[in-house]
Amino acid sequence: MRGGEPMFKPAPRIIQKLKMGGENSPRPEAALGDFWLKHQTVEMLQAITDLRDGEVLSIEVKNGLPFAVEIERRAEQAGGLLYA
Secondary structure, X not given: OEOOEOOOXXXXXXXXXXXXXXXXXXXHHHHOOOOOOOHHHHXXXXXXXXXXXXXXXXXXXXXXXXXXXXXXXXXXXXXXXXXX
8 A cells, every 4th residue: 555545566366265065156246236335344445555665465254254354564655463
């Protein structure tokens, strides 16, 4: 992220974990032209927007929804996070 805008150079890597005997197909909403975003997706997008200048190291997805986001930011941006 630079100035709150995503950068895709180098291109992100996608690591897909498949569950044997589980549901691995895309969510049905993906085929719709318009739908409401789930709270988890809105929360993930807000965390990425708030990052401003930093790097999204990984986004863990479970059942087609964001579950965890690992970000890296400069120490001066972390504020009280370093001592939490």
